[in-house]
Amino acid sequence: MNLLHTSQPSVDLSILPEIDYDSLYHDWYHPKLEMLIITPDNQSFINAVTPLKEWKNKKGVRTIILSNFSLYEGRDKAEKIRKMIKSYYQTENIQWVLLAGDATEDLIPIRYVYNPDTIEHSGSEYNGYDEYLKPTDFYYADLTGSWDEDGDGKWGESSRYNSHGVDEISWSPEVYVGRLPASNADELEIMINKTINYEKNPNVGDWMNRMLLAGGISSYSPAEDETRLTTYVIQNYIQSEMNYTHLTEHTSSYTPPDPKEVLTQNNFISHFNLGYSTVFFAGHADPFKLIRNPSNDIAYTNNDAK
Template sequence: MKARFITIILALLVFNGTVAEIYNENEDCSENEESHKFIYETINFSEPTVIDMGNYVRIGLKEANSYLNEHGYPSLPVITKTFILPIGTKIISVDCKPRSAKEIKIDKKILPAVGAIPLVKDYKIKIEENARIYNSFKAFPNKWYTHHIGVGVYNGENVIFLTIEVYPVRYCPASNMLEYAEKMEISIEYEKREIRIFNDAYDLVIIAPTKFSDSLLPLVEHKENHGIKTKLVTTEEIYANYNGRDDAEKIKYFIKDAKEQWGIKYVLLVGGMKGQRFKWYVPVRYSHLDDASNWENSYISDLYFADLYKYEDGVAFDDWDSNGNGIFAEWNEHSKDVLDLYPDVYIGRLPCRYKWEVKIMVNKIIEYENTAYGQEWFKRMVVIGGDSFPDQEFGTDYIEGQVECDYALSFMQGFEHVRVYVEGGDIEFTPENAEHALSEGEGFVYFSGHGNPASWATHPHNDFETWIDFGLKSIRKLSNENKLPVLVVGGCHNCQFNVSILRLLKEGIWAYYLGEATPECWGWLMTRHGKGGSIATIGNTGLGYGTIGDGPVDEVPDSVPDGIPDCIQYLGGWLEPHFFEVYSEGKDVLGEIWGIALTDYLNKFPIDWTAEWTDEKPYTIEQVDCKTVQEWVLLGDPSLKVGGYP
């Protein structure tokens, strides 16, 4: 029997989250026919530029998407390319061959990368050479490319992502030789298979304990009235009908079935800790990734519930325990779980501890979606930032938080921009001024700086002994009522929703120092605040990261290598503003914006899971990229219509 088999090959060059090329192929073939297909593509490169930096040189390349950013390793150009194929595809082989390779002798070493910088107090930033790399006669990187295959969602379709990271310039440090390719020839062999079709019985599933279910019924009715087919399922029902090693795994298996049997797109988890006790209404999964920061070796990751599938010669369930030792999302000196990380559903959580919090959030969501559309206050965006890192000695003098805020604003055309800055903004940043600005109401808010579970803060320009904070006390003073923004916060632990005043008894004064001995975290108080705050908050459950460097300074002629501050090219400084870029491209459902931003991050910064812990510290940038997506949690309704319904 013949059937129309539509193969969609989307070959896209990921650069700041944009699609450069799209290819479509339609053909007839037998349902059972095994048909091998090939993709061939050539990438041409210009000659690399060698820029004198005094004691070092930097290498520029016109075509580079980014640069290798591992602390202590040579900073070399990178080109990343992602191919998107249908969910049923089996990838047979991937190859990337350098052609017309040439060599250049340089008279100085290549500048080592600064790498990821944790957003914590008193972190000593330094440029240093990794002796193992810089004393070697072997080429770095030791290969011309890496590739990663993942399973996720693209434009509403379930797809396979094949991302290739190309290293067109390699460096032999001991001999000071550069080797570069004039072009790379990519070849991909794949096999077409029948595309799996999911049902469409429901759009949204809400998971909550029976205790909260009655309070959620008005939200179910509201969603149905707006065409969002919604199903409320209790945790008790799930635990009674699903097997798993713990309650979190039972819920993940249920979500997998809900996607495959009902075709759900969105999952709303309603439930946090049981009051101040260390028990959960809706469980969490901790990632056990050790980023060598000496700050934490585990943190909450709700992405676990969204990342249902991985690629293993086809699509398979991803339990986040690939080594089978019962420790989930593990990555340390001795053990590692290889993860997919791409969200297959869009997930958010209301970490309510009490029924009255559920009622507040149900009322806020209903009121927002019914009344926000067309309101003047919605077309206003407030950004708050200051100086994050002491970068003068490294050749730049950026006020990083303000640079990141300006970058986010650049995507928000048609919005009134309100800059609350430590220097040169529309309003000087003080807690009182920020409280007043936010209480006027706005559609979006972005904080970029430092944080802990109980506070957000930043520095005046080049005054890193002084902190200006916006803490829980300031949130409680907000009075924007129903003029509620979607809020993104850049900083450490602002959305760490496992805090409790009982941590003082359990962990002592250290819990107070960390900001964890508080009845609720910054992000959740902002979201559930009954007289204003936000409609949703997106931020980190663990230690956040940024970086410094680059840009138009005298030591870098013509702003080479690319003239873009590194603080907006990597890590949280790229991901957070990209959320607003995704919105500006026409996406207006909150969970979808969150999910696309994470997917784009993974495609732009693919994780090399073959990296091994070879030095005193690990391949930190790979782990920090992994942590950056794992810890970025949405405290809010993933099906929320941003800006409300007409």
């Protein structure tokens, strides 16, 4: 008997996962993009955003600058930009898009969607704004479909107005979209420098864990208590997560469960200037003011980068 020889159990190699070494090699040497910075086809704009691209890449966020969206097909510049974003989302699975330029046709145009608002007297045609078309950058974030499924040239119609009875917007964004609304390269450079400085030298403090909520009154008759919405947000999302301040105004038909302070112009501005990481206002507004502010009060806010 040969005691030195023992049989070894055979190993079924078929049960082991197959390793795709080619894919591992490609992902290691060709990591996917994460962020797009989109500028007008203008060298001064490209130069202005280059420091941000370099900073993002240094932090490990693979970022490129795109400006020549004329290579993509589209009925207008906005559709070409969206198709470019969609292409990179499908091939690179990007997460973030920064539109570096104001929302004008010659820079980075915004999409006007068909959303009639003709019931309110003085509705959205106030100060010359269109009562049928509403501007939104969500067009560049929600990449599902074309936003004009029936091809009538009216973008973002709801099923009520679409000739096929379908919503043209999915309301589920594929990417995060932000905008630096600079009208020229000098303005853009200032915004870029402030952004980089904020990320490199954050003003760390307890303000980062604070949230300001303000619930106003929408509509006219019957009025709608938006404090119901801010209360819902508090109770379901932030009550145990953040320190918050809740400013409220309400009609006699609704009383918040625990109102802290009354929503007034002075209260809101005073709190805003203390610094909060998140501010959520529910109520009427227009491009220049919140509904409780009787004048343009943006000039009075000063929160020291908080």
